[in-house]
Amino acid sequence: MSTSVEKAVKSPQAGGLRQAMAWLHTWSGLWISWLLFAIFLTGTLAVFEEPIGHWMQPEHALEEAAHASEAPLPKVVDRGRRIELALAYMAKEHPKTDMWEIWPVQRPEQGLSAYWFQPGGGYGAADLDPKTGVEIKHEAKATQRQTIGGHHFVDFHYELHAGRIGVWIVGMTTMIMLVALVSGVITHKRIFKDFFTFRPAKGQRSWLDAHNAVAVLSLPFQFMIAYTGLVFYADDYVPAPVAVQYAGAPNIKKAFLDEWNDLGKPAASGRAMAVPDLEPYALRAEQVIGQEIRAVVLDHPGDAAMRVCMYGWNEDAELKQRISATTGMACYALATGEQLTVRLPGDADAGGAALTRMVMSNLHMAGFGGMPVRWLYFLCGLAGTAMMGTGALLFMVKRRQRAGGEFGRATQQVYRLIECLNVAAIAGLAVACIGFLWANRLIPVGIEHRPGWEVRAFFGVWFLMLVHACLRAEKRAWVEQLALFATMCLLLPVLNVLGTGDSMMAQIARGDWESAGVELTAVVFGLLGAWAAWRTHVRKAKPVKKNSPENIPAAAASLHATSKGQS
Amino acid sequence: MKSAKMMLLSRVLAAIFGGYALTSGVAILLSSILPLSRGEAVQTAVLSAFITYTCAVIWVFSVQDMCRAWLGMLLPAVLCGGLGLLLARGGA
Numbered sequence: 184m185s186t187s188v189e190k191a192v193k194s195p196q197a198g199g200l201r202q203a204m205a206w207l208h209t210w211s212g213l214w215i216s217w218l219l220f221a222i223f224l225t226g227t228l229a230v231f232e233e234p235i236g237h238w239m240q241p242e243h244a245l246e247e248a249a250h251a252s253e254a255p256l257p258k259v260v261d262r263g264r265r266i267e268l269a270l271a272y273m274a275k276e277h278p279k280t281d282m283w284e285i286w287p288v289q290r291p292e293q294g295l296s297a298y299w300f301q302p303g304g305g306y307g308a309a310d311l312d313p314k315t316g317v318e319i320k321h322e323a324k325a326t327q328r329q330t331i332g333g334h335h336f337v338d339f340h341y342e343l344h345a346g347r348i349g350v351w352i353v354g355m356t357t358m359i360m361l362v363a364l365v366s367g368v369i370t371h372k373r374i375f376k377d378f379f380t381f382r383p384a385k386g387q388r389s390w391l392d393a394h395n396a397v398a399v400l401s402l403p404f405q406f407m408i409a410y411t412g413l414v415f416y417a418d419d420y421v422p423a424p425v426a427v428q429y430a431g432a433p434n435i436k437k438a439f440l441d442e443w444n445d446l447g448k449p450a451a452s453g454r455a456m457a458v459p460d461l462e463p464y465a466l467r468a469e470q471v472i473g474q475e476i477r478a479v480v481l482d483h484p485g486d487a488a489m490r491v492c493m494y495g496w497n498e499d500a501e502l503k504q505r506i507s508a509t510t511g512m513a514c515y516a517l518a519t520g521e522q523l524t525v526r527l528p529g530d531a532d533a534g535g536a537a538l539t540r541m542v543m544s545n546l547h548m549a550g551f552g553g554m555p556v557r558w559l560y561f562l563c564g565l566a567g568t569a570m571m572g573t574g575a576l577l578f579m580v581k582r583r584q585r586a587g588g589e590f591g592r593a594t595q596q597v598y599r600l601i602e603c604l605n606v607a608a609i610a611g612l613a614v615a616c617i618g619f620l621w622a623n624r625l626i627p628v629g630i631e632h633r634p635g636w637e638v639r640a641f642f643g644v645w646f647l648m649l650v651h652a653c654l655r656a657e658k659r660a661w662v663e664q665l666a667l668f669a670t671m672c673l674l675l676p677v678l679n680v681l682g683t684g685d686s687m688m689a690q691i692a693r694g695d696w697e698s699a700g701v702e703l704t705a706v707v708f709g710l711l712g713a714w715a716a717w718r719t720h721v722r723k724a725k726p727v728k729k730n731s732p733e734n735i736p737a738a739a740a741s742l743h744a745t746s747k748g749q750s
Numbered sequence: 751m752k753s754a755k756m757m758l759l760s761r762v763l764a765a766i767f768g769g770y771a772l773t774s775g776v777a778i779l780l781s782s783i784l785p786l787s788r789g790e791a792v793q794t795a796v797l798s799a800f801i802t803y804t805c806a807v808i809w810v811f812s813v814q815d816m817c818r819a820w821l822g823m824l825l826p827a828v829l830c831g832g833l834g835l836l837l838a839r840g841g842a
Contacts, residue, residue, distance in 0.1 A: 196814040207811045361804045413800050421799040423774035424781035424792045427838050442789035536793035
C-alpha cells in the first residue's frame with residue numbers, strides 16, 4: 184500500500200498527462216470543494232435574490248397586495264417640475280458637491296430622489312416629496328421587519344461577508360476551480376460516452392457517474408460562471424497592466440476607471456454659471472436614445488463647464504432581447520447646449536473590451552432574458568453544486584474502499600476530518616440556508632441590528648452542524664442533518680402561517696407568486712432532502728463491507744478503466 | 751519521501767507564484783503592444799489573464815522536470831514583463 188502511495192506522491196507527472204491531470208483534479212478539487220459548494224449553493228440561491236427578499240418582508244408584501252387593486256399611477260407629466268425641485272434641494276442642502284444625480288422617475292417604489300458624492304467620500308442620498316421637494320425622512324417603523332433579504336446570499340457568494348479578504352478568497356477559489364475544470368476534462372477522455380453512463384446503487388461507480396454526468400451536462404455553464412465571476416474584480420486580481428500603463432497618474436486606479444467609465448468628463452472651469460432648466464435636455468435625450476429618462480447626472484453644478492448626462496431606463500422587455508444591460512445615455516455641455524456623447528442602449532462607452540467586460544458581468548448575474556433564464560441559471564447552478572458535492576463525496580467513497588496512506592500515520596484522522604467537513608459543508612450548509620429563512624420569521628421584529636442577527640443565525644446554525652458532524656458517527660450525522668433539513672424545508676409554509684398568518688394558498692390566491700415560489704421551492708427541496716435522508720438511513724452497510732471480498736477485483740478494474748490514475 | 755514532499759511543494763509554489771508572475775508578465779506585454787487604445791488594451795490584457803494563469807498551472811503540473819517547470823514560468827515572465835515595460839505607453 185505504502186509503495187503505491189509513495190509513487191503517487193513522488194511524481195504523478197511520470198505517468199503521462201492524463202495521470203498528472205487526474206492527480207491535479209483530485210487534489211485541487213478536494214481542498215476547494217467545500218468552499219466551492221458553499222459559493223455555488225449560495226450563488227444559485229442569489230439568482231432569486233428578489234423573490235427571497237420579497238418573502239423575507241411579509242408585511243411589505245401584504246401591503247403591496249393591498250394596493251395592487253388600485254389604479255396604476257398616472258404617467259409623469261410634471262418631470263420638469265420634479266427636476267427643478269430636486270435641483271433647488273441640492274443647491275440649498277449640498278451646494279458644494281461636485282456631482283448631482285436626480286431620479287425624477289415615477290414608477291412603483293420610485294418617486295423623486297437625489298444622490299451626490301459626499302465630500303468625504305461615499306454616496307449621499309435623499310428621497311424627496313415629488314410635490315414639494317421636501318426631504319422625506321425614513322424612520323424605521325417598529326412594525327417593519329428589518330432584513331438583509333436575499334442579498335445575504337449574494338454577499339456571501341462573492342465575499343463571504345468578509346469584505347476585501349473575502350473577495351480575494353473567493354477569487355483564488357474560483358481560479359482553482361478553473362484549473363480543476365480543465366484538468367478534469369483532460370482526465371476524462373470518454374467525456375461524451377460517460378455522459379450516457381449511469382450505474383445506480385453501485386457505490387463508488389454511481390458517485391463517479393453522477394459526478395461526470397452533472398459536470399459534463401453543465402460544463403459550459405461552469406466555465407462561463409467561473410470566468411465571468413473573476414471578471415468583476417479582474418483588475419484587482421491582476422493589477423500589473425494598470426500599474427504599468429497608468430504609472431505616473433496621481434490615482435492609478437481612478438485614471439484607469441475614468442478611461443472606460445467616464446469618457447470626456449470636462450474639467451471645472453472656475454467660472455460661475457447658473458444651472459439652466461434641464462427638462463429640454465431630457466426631452467432631447469429621449470429622442471436620441473429612444474428610452475425613458477431614469478437619471479439626470481449633473482457634473483460641476485454651477486460651473487461654466489457644467490455637463491449633464493441623461494440615462495435611460497431599461498424596460499424588462501428590452502432585456503429579454505439583449506445581453507448587454509447598459510442603458511442609453513446622452514450628454515450635453517450646458518454652456519453651449521452641444522451634444523457631447525451618445526450611447527445607445529446596450530452599447531459601451533468605450534470600445535469592444537469594455538463592452539465585453541459589461542456583457543460578462545451581466546452574463547454572470549443573469550441580468551437578461553427574464554424568468555426563463557433565471558430558472559436555467561438556477562438549475563445549472565444546482566448542477567454545479569452537485570458537481571462539487573459528488574466530487575467531495577467521491578474522494579472519501581474511494582478511500583473507504585481502498586485506503587491510501589497519503590497522510591502517513593495521521594491518515595485515519597485526516598479521513599475522519601474530511602468526513603466531518605463533507606457532512607458540515609454539504610448537509611450542514613443546506614440546513615444553515617433554510618435556517619436563515621427560519622431566522623427571518625423567528626427573530627423578533629424591531630430588534631436592533633436585525634439584519635446582522637439573521638446573518639449570525641446563518642453562521643451559528645452552520646457552526647452547530649459542524650460540531651454535530653464531528654460528534655456523531657458519519658452515517659448518523661448525514662441522516663440527522665438531512666432529516667433536519669427536510670423538516671425545516673417542509674415546515675417553512677407552516678412557520679409562515681404561524682408567524683405572519685399568511686398562507687401559501689392566500690399567496691397563490693392573490694397572485695403573489697414570488698412568496699409562493701419561495702415556499703414551493705422549499706417544499707421541493709424538503710422532499711429531496713427527505714428522500715436523501717431515507718436512502719442514507721436504509722443503506723445497509725458501508726460499501727467497504729458490501730464490496731468485500733468477491734467484488735473487489737471488479738471494483739478495482741472499473742476504477743482503473745474509468746478514472747485511471749485518480750488516486 | 752522527504753524530497754518527494756519538497757518536490758510537490760516546489761511544484762505548487764511554481765504553479766501559484768510562478769504562474770502568477772507569468773500571468774502578470776503576459777498581461778503587461780499585451781497591454782503595451784495590443785493595437786488598441788490604452789484603456790481597451792489594458793482591459794483586454796486583464797480580462798484574458800485568467801486564461802494565461804489556467805494554462806500555466808496546467809503546464810506546471812504536466813511537466814516532470816521541476817527545473818523546466820520553474821524556468822518555463824519565470825523566463826517568459828521576465829521576458830514578457832520586461833519587454834512590456836520597455837514598450838509601455840506614456841502617460842495620459
